Amino acid sequence: xxxxxxxxxxxxxxxxxxxxxxxxxxxxxxxxxxxxxxxxxxxxxxxxxxxxxxxxxxxxxxxxxxxxxxxxxxxxxxxxxxxxxxxxxxxxxxxxxxxxxxxxxxxxxxxxxxxxxxxxxxxxxxxxxxxxxxxxxxxxxxxxxxxxxxxxxxxxxxxxxxxxxxxxxxxxxxxxxxxxxxxxxxxxxxxxxxxxxxxxxxxxxxxxxxxxxxxxxxxxx
Amino acid sequence: xxxxxxxxxxxxxxxxxxxxxxxxxxxxxxxxxxxxxxxxxxxxxxxxxxxxxxxxxxxxxxxxxxxxxxxxxxxxxxxxxxxxxxxxxxxxxxxxxxxxxxxxxxxxxxxxxxxxxxxxxxxxxxxxxxxxxxxxxxxxxxxxxxxxxxxxxxxxxxxxxxxxxxxxxxxxxxxxxxxxxxxxxxxxxxxxxxxxxxxxxxxxxxxxxxxxxxxxxxxxx
DNA sequence: ATTAAAAGTTAGACAAATCTAACTTTATTT
DNA sequence: AAATAAAGTTAGATTTGTCTAACTTTTAAT
Ligand SMILES: [Mn+2]
Ligand SMILES: [Mn+2]
Ligand SMILES: [Mn+2]
Ligand SMILES: [Mn+2]
Numbered sequence: 001x002x003x004x005x006x007x008x009x010x011x012x013x014x015x016x017x018x019x020x021x022x023x024x025x026x027x028x029x030x031x032x033x034x035x036x037x038x039x040x041x042x043x044x045x046x047x048x049x050x051x052x053x054x055x056x057x058x059x060x061x062x063x064x065x066x067x068x069x070x071x072x073x074x075x076x077x078x079x080x081x082x083x084x085x086x087x088x089x090x091x092x093x094x095x096x097x098x099x100x101x102x103x104x105x106x107x108x109x110x111x112x113x114x115x116x117x118x119x120x121x122x123x124x125x126x127x128x129x130x131x132x133x134x135x136x137x138x139x140x141x142x143x144x145x146x147x148x149x150x151x152x153x154x155x156x157x158x159x160x161x162x163x164x165x166x167x168x169x170x171x172x173x174x175x176x177x178x179x180x181x182x183x184x185x186x187x188x189x190x191x192x193x194x195x196x197x198x199x200x201x202x203x204x205x206x207x208x209x210x211x212x213x214x215x216x217x218x219x220x221x
Numbered sequence: 222x223x224x225x226x227x228x229x230x231x232x233x234x235x236x237x238x239x240x241x242x243x244x245x246x247x248x249x250x251x252x253x254x255x256x257x258x259x260x261x262x263x264x265x266x267x268x269x270x271x272x273x274x275x276x277x278x279x280x281x282x283x284x285x286x287x288x289x290x291x292x293x294x295x296x297x298x299x300x301x302x303x304x305x306x307x308x309x310x311x312x313x314x315x316x317x318x319x320x321x322x323x324x325x326x327x328x329x330x331x332x333x334x335x336x337x338x339x340x341x342x343x344x345x346x347x348x349x350x351x352x353x354x355x356x357x358x359x360x361x362x363x364x365x366x367x368x369x370x371x372x373x374x375x376x377x378x379x380x381x382x383x384x385x386x387x388x389x390x391x392x393x394x395x396x397x398x399x400x401x402x403x404x405x406x407x408x409x410x411x412x413x414x415x416x417x418x419x420x421x422x423x424x425x426x427x428x429x430x431x432x433x434x435x436x437x438x439x440x441x442x
Numbered sequence: 443a444t445t446a447a448a449a450g451t452t453a454g455a456c457a458a459a460t461c462t463a464a465c466t467t468t469a470t471t472t
Numbered sequence: 473a474a475a476t477a478a479a480g481t482t483a484g485a486t487t488t489g490t491c492t493a494a495c496t497t498t499t500a501a502t
Contacts, residue, residue, distance in 0.1 A: 005488085005489065005490095027449070028450070029448080029450080039450065039451085040491070040492080040493095041490055041491070059497090060497055091338060104331075105329060110322050112318075116313070120311060226459065250478080258459085260479075261461075261482080262461070269459095280480080281466090443502100444501100445501080446499100450498085453494085455493105456491075458489095459487090463484095463485105464484105465481075469477080469479085471477085
């Protein structure tokens with residue numbers, strides 16, 4: 001059985017897209033920053049995970065999750081998202097407050113519990129932030145969402161999720177009364193500071209590039 | 222913040238009735254057996270908990286939980302029992318299967334979560350095994366339950382709980398179709414092997430002394 | 443092509459929670 | 473009271489995950 005720490009390393013590796021064959025392999029440096037430990041700690045842990053056949057790497061070489069490591073990581077993400085869904089849908093938590101608690105709950109060891117919770121939640125496919133919930137078998141429904149940052153001006157889109165679920169961003173969305181499911185239009189770009197105008201329910205809002213890049217959308221036909 | 226290990230020590234000390242002023246102070250030997258560690262490990266941990274003002278003890282002397290230690294322990298028990306209630310009432314777990322998972326869930330750190338869960342469960346006062354759930358403030362409703370082992374023959378009683386929530390005992394009760402709330406009568410005792418006859422819904426059952434001592438009951442007037 | 447910067451690695455140390463083995467104190471027998 | 477057993481303590485070792493500080497390799501800049 002994996003320790004919570006080992007699980008966290010695997011999860012972050014998957015979030016960084018470190019699956020086998022994925023070109024944009026990320027540095028252990030960034031992993032260290034993200035996990036808020038020193039690079040040497042990351043190095044020590046990677047050796048340990050390699051020993052357990054969960055990652056693959058050679059000194060000064062490329063780093064990858066093995067299939068086994070990826071599967072483990074996916075299950076942790078599944079648990080994280082199911083718990084977040086529970087907290088919001090059942091316990092009526094604000095969507096900005098659930099991530100921290102889910103960081104703890106994702107390490108509870110009981111496959112049976114997750115099956116029961118999944119059923120109780122009526123088999124949700126996305127979490128409160130619009131992130132897909134993998135199946136029991138570890139499969140993600142393939143999704144067509146794109147970043148609002150990649151959308152042409154004057155296209156109608158539906159917001160389906162957020163990239164980063166930081167409280168500051170989520171609370172900002174709440175303040176603007178923008179929720180998942182909202183239909184918006186990216187109506188203008190201000191070259192000077194790369195800011196944008198978006199239209200939402202008759203109102204026009206003015207937001208930053210960072211803001212629009214943080215939203216997942218799908219075009220509405 | 223306390224580690225899970227520290228929390229487990231405190232919880233077990235409370236279960237052993239080690240509150241200040243309680244005469245039946247238990248030995249660290251028994252604590253070691255229960256926690257499945259060596260006596261020396263217990264000794265090390267007790268020193269640490271003493272340092273943190275959670276227990277009080279001198280070498281070769283009596284051992285007690287401080288008020289602070291007791292409060293912490295009560296909160297852990299509260300969390301354990303609320304989670305068990307959630308698992309049975311909401312996720313439809315069998316009452317024999319929840320203890321193990323609650324052992325993990327009791328260590329999740331979020332007072333807000335427990336308040337929300339408490340509300341979601343409609344403020345339960347007892348867990349699925351009939352054990353009282355302390356309030357937010359750490360108070361146990363004082364209870365009149367007594368052991369079925371201490372009941373006179375031919376008294377009608379209502380089963381309100383079980384002492385040990387081991388799967389073997391709980392599954393045995395399921396097999397006998399005896400649930401919490403059942404009205405039974407202790408109808409006869411066999412001197413030879415200290416076994417008993419109990420009446421339950423027209424049927425007469427034959428059970429051991431260990432069995433009846435494991436049930437909490439209240440007399441029905 | 444050198445040099446400088448960044449990234450990655452190693453050795454040695456530390457705190458937490460555990461252990462074994464030896465020792466001391468207290469309790470129980472005879 | 474002396475001997476034996478049980479309980480409790482201590483010292484020193486181990487494992488996990490981290491650190492610092494020094495070192496090596498790779499990448500970027502001049
Ligand atoms: Mn999250
Ligand atoms: Mn999420
Ligand atoms: Mn329990
Ligand atoms: Mn219980």
